[in-house]
Amino acid sequence: MAFRPPLTIVIPVYNEGANFKALWSVIASSIRTPFGAIVVYDFEQDDTVPVVAEVVASGESRITLRKNGYGRGVTGAIKTGLEAVESGSVLVTMADLSDDLTQVDEMYGLYLEGFDLVCGSRYMKGGRLIGGPFFKQALSRMSGLSLHYLRGIPTHDATNSFKLYDAAMVRTLSIESVAGFELGLELTVKAFLNGYRITEIASTWRDRTAGSSQFRILQWLPHYLKWYFYAFQPVRTSERAARSAGSSEPECMPPSMPAGKRRMDP
Ligand SMILES: Nc1nc2c(ncn2[C@@H]2O[C@H](COP(=O)(O)OP(=O)(O)O)[C@@H](O)[C@H]2O)c(=O)[nH]1
Numbered sequence: 001m002a003f004r005p006p007l008t009i010v011i012p013v014y015n016e017g018a019n020f021k022a023l024w025s026v027i028a029s030s031i032r033t034p035f036g037a038i039v040v041y042d043f044e045q046d047d048t049v050p051v052v053a054e055v056v057a058s059g060e061s062r063i064t065l066r067k068n069g070y071g072r073g074v075t076g077a078i079k080t081g082l083e084a085v086e087s088g089s090v091l092v093t094m095a096d097l098s099d100d101l102t103q104v105d106e107m108y109g110l111y112l113e114g115f116d117l118v119c120g121s122r123y124m125k126g127g128r129l130i131g132g133p134f135f136k137q138a139l140s141r142m143s144g145l146s147l148h149y150l151r152g153i154p155t156h157d158a159t160n161s162f163k164l165y166d167a168a169m170v171r172t173l174s175i176e177s178v179a180g181f182e183l184g185l186e187l188t189v190k191a192f193l194n195g196y197r198i199t200e201i202a203s204t205w206r207d208r209t210a211g212s213s214q215f216r217i218l219q220w221l222p223h224y225l226k227w228y229f230y231a232f233q234p235v236r237t238s239e240r241a242a243r244s245a246g247s248s249e250p251e252c253m254p255p256s257m258p259a260g261k262r263r264m265d266p
């Protein structure tokens with residue numbers, strides 16, 4: 001089934017049964033933009049699955065449950081969700097209530113203004129990061145700030161997963177990530193190198209209060225480093241020029257999208 005609402009929310013889950021109802025009530029009360037959501041789980045026994053089924057049975061028609069098409073792991077789960085979205089915009093958010101969902105309508109507004117990637121940003125003015133292991137925080141902050149100041153990527157927080165993408169752009173950037181949350185960094189770096197329009201919005205990230213983190217810093221670090229160094233390649237100026245000339249419009253616009261969703265010169 002193809003997903004065609006103006007906004008599709010992709011939520012990877014790993015035993016988030018204790019969080020899902022609270023997450024859904026925040027999503028439903030914070031987001032005014034018409035949306036659908038794809039919840040991606042890895043295995044049938046995941047304790048999120050019955051809770052999602054209960055919410056759907058209570059009359060919530062905007063949720064689709066999907067099994068990770070790439071076995072287990074959060075990268076495959078996010079990829080499964082992204083690949084199901086054919087047009088419009090797609091937001092990736094976490095199920096453990098770590099992201100600031102009150103920002104989503106504004107993120108969607110920036111997308112309508114012509115941005116292909118809108119990044120939730122903990123390290124710009126007004127952004128915050130609350131909790132989480134010190135080493136993970138420090139690495140993520142250092143990489144985000146250095147990619148911004150040394151490389152000119154238009155966000156201070158490239159590693160954050162909380163991002164809104166143009167679905168057509170995601171379809172052009174073939175995903176190579178295999179582990180952890182490197183995928184958000186990969187797409188940001190590739191969007192930048194290919195001349196897509198990127199912006200950011202201050203957001204607050206909070207560590208979870210229920211369930212447990214699956215983050216594996218040492219195991220995933222080499223994957224993050226790969227994309228970090230990849231970012232220092234030259235920008236593909238021909239791609240950028242072609243896009244600025246308007247030769248690569250999104251294939252399909254959501255019904256509510258005004259004609260203003262056009263790429264603009266960076
Ligand atoms: N499908 C799937 N989702 C996962 C996996 N690991 C984490 N997640 C989800 O990804 C989100 C963030 O995970 P979390 O472990 O809290 O990472 P942290 O916030 O960086 O500590 C949550 O929604 C998790 O349920 C996984 O192996 N498979």
Ligand SMILES: [Mg+2]
Pocket residue numbers: 094096098207208213
């Ligand atoms: Mg978390």
